[in-house]
Amino acid sequence: MNFNGKRVLVTGAGGFIGSHLAEQLIEQGAKVRTLVHYNALGSWGWLDSSSYKAQMEVIAGDISDRDSVRHAVSEVDIVFHLAALIAIPYSYQAPYSYIRTNVEGTTNVLQAVRECGVERMVHTSTSEVYGSAVYVPINEKHPLQGQSPYSASKIGADKMTEAFYSSFDVPVVTVRPFNTFGPRQSARAVIPTIITQCLAGEAVIRLGSLHPTRDLNYVGNTVDGFMRAALAPNVCGKVINVGSGREISIGDLAALIANLVGVNVKIEQEDQRVRPSKSEVTRLLADNQLAQELLHWEPGVTLEEGLQLTIEWVKANRQWYRPGVYAV
DSSP states (O other): OOOTTOEEEEETTTSHHHHHHHHHHHHTTOEEEEEEEOOTTOOOGGGGGOTTGGGSEEEEEOTTSHHHHHHHHTTOSEEEEOOOOOOHHHHHHOHHHHIIIIIIHHHHHHHHHHHHTOSEEEEEOOGGGGOSOSSSSBOTTSOOOOOSHHHHHHHHHHHHHHHHHHHHOOOEEEEEEOEEEOTTOOTTSHHHHHHHHHHTTOSEEEESOSSOEEOEEEHHHHHHHHHHHHHOTTOTTOEEEEOOSOOEEHHHHHHHHHHHHTOOOEEEEOGGGOOOTTTOOOBOOBOOHHHHHHHOOOOOSOHHHHHHHHHHHHHHTGGGOOTTOOOO
């Protein structure tokens, strides 16, 4: 992949996936501008501790503000749009904020891309838009099901992206990652939750529902998919799954992590962590054939390899986590 001299913008660059993507783009020779969420502390999220931050142009703003977005998008060649509200439990408490950020914010980015003549936009979807699998493996033609306010807001964002491509020829491709994990992931996600409880010496690992299955993909694999989507020919207007093609239940995942950490624990379901029954997505398993065909992409890091890398990172960065505390 040749990004030499390409002017790129990463929205949501202070977050988990966005920070990894911004760093990798610098390694590939891109001129990187990042949009991070403005806050009173002046924090750039994970970019604060990045060894690459001096090589980036960092803009603090808000994707729900059109002026912030227009300023960030101006004079770039490629836009990677990752900024979003992503926590499913919090979407039950504050659904309108998800509409404002995920739907309206994405529309602001699309409009700015259109007005500024950007060469390509890579829009971030999520496997949550599929809801519980009607069939597996899930390909891009699977029905979309808004089983949580979060997933509904992302469906809205995906459909606005589709509309701007169809109506205005905006050169946009939608990447639909399945469950990404790795260093820097929030404790709101299941893998850091399990790892931190194991490392804290908890005798009992407390989780939500144990039977749902997920397709888990290491962050480096996901970032590779984004970057390939930015350069691949004949992908504009398309939606492309980026998933491993392997599923594992949450209960089995917890047992696997405990084994890798080297602890003997009991795994229990805790009521406060269980999602409403009709909202829980029970099964996700990616069909990644289209990514293989169009992007020449396949996951380079296995689940076990990715978990070991993540465990080692969490061991060295325990200050970011509160083991046993349910993070909404």
